[in-house]
Amino acid sequence: MSDVILETDGLSRTFGALVAVDGVTLSFRRGQVHAIIGPNGAGKTTLINLLSGELPPSAGTIKLRGRDITRAKADEVSLLGVGRSFQKTNIFQSFTCFENCWLGAQSRLPTSMRFFRPASVYREVEARARRAIELCGLTHRCDTPAGAMSYGEQRQLEIGMMLATEPELLLLDEPLAGMGSEEAVQVVELLKRLAADHTLILIEHDMDAVFAVADLLTVMVNGRVLETGTVEQIRASKAVREAYLGDEEGGGH
Ligand SMILES: Nc1ncnc2c1ncn2[C@@H]1O[C@H](COP(=O)(O)OP(=O)(O)OP(=O)(O)O)[C@@H](O)[C@H]1O
């Protein structure tokens, strides 16, 4: 199917005796928001680390636009248009919003260009950084050091840094983690904006947010895919309710 952007087949990762990701076979469609949910320790972050090239798999394959990227390293995967955010913030506190995004923008350049940098390349990097800041909603914070911004804004900035690489596919690991409800609303709005012209793979524990933005949900438990379905299908699933959502959440539907 040509609208599949990323697919895994039997993807696994062990840490010693622990099977953190266990034979995951999934397809991610272009333009969709595909959420991955599951209890703590289910293997969600490890799966993202495999998809982004942060970690090599122990078994299985990953294909991006039909091309095998199973052994690709993180910087190669990034150059192929895959951006990822981390569960914990990963920004430079003493750098301004613009400087952080500028770093993101130039990290997408091939290494040779980083040393030999004609003015046009420099201008393009700057333009990318500014577009990213605007898209993540931080234009008014452009010259503010990241460390002086609220926690929620810092998480937005982290998404901005990723956007500065102009990815087609975004891997987001708990973008709402640790946020107050007002900040969370901002980021849900941002996710909706991003969904308009990106493919998103979203790990998130906040079920209201997931149900608000996801086209498709995959539930992981103990490293395995328990079920994949639409919001309605997952909410109605007895297996999911028992394994993860809890009776309270599922009981109302
Ligand atoms: N680098 C590592 N070395 C050893 N064990 C690891 C490593 N990374 C993850 N694990 C283990 O793999 C399992 C899956 O962890 P992972 O972080 O992928 O879960 P998660 O679904 O993201 O959980 P959470 O919702 O708490 O973020 C856990 O048991 C974890 O302790």
Ligand SMILES: [Mg+2]
């Ligand atoms: Mg995690």
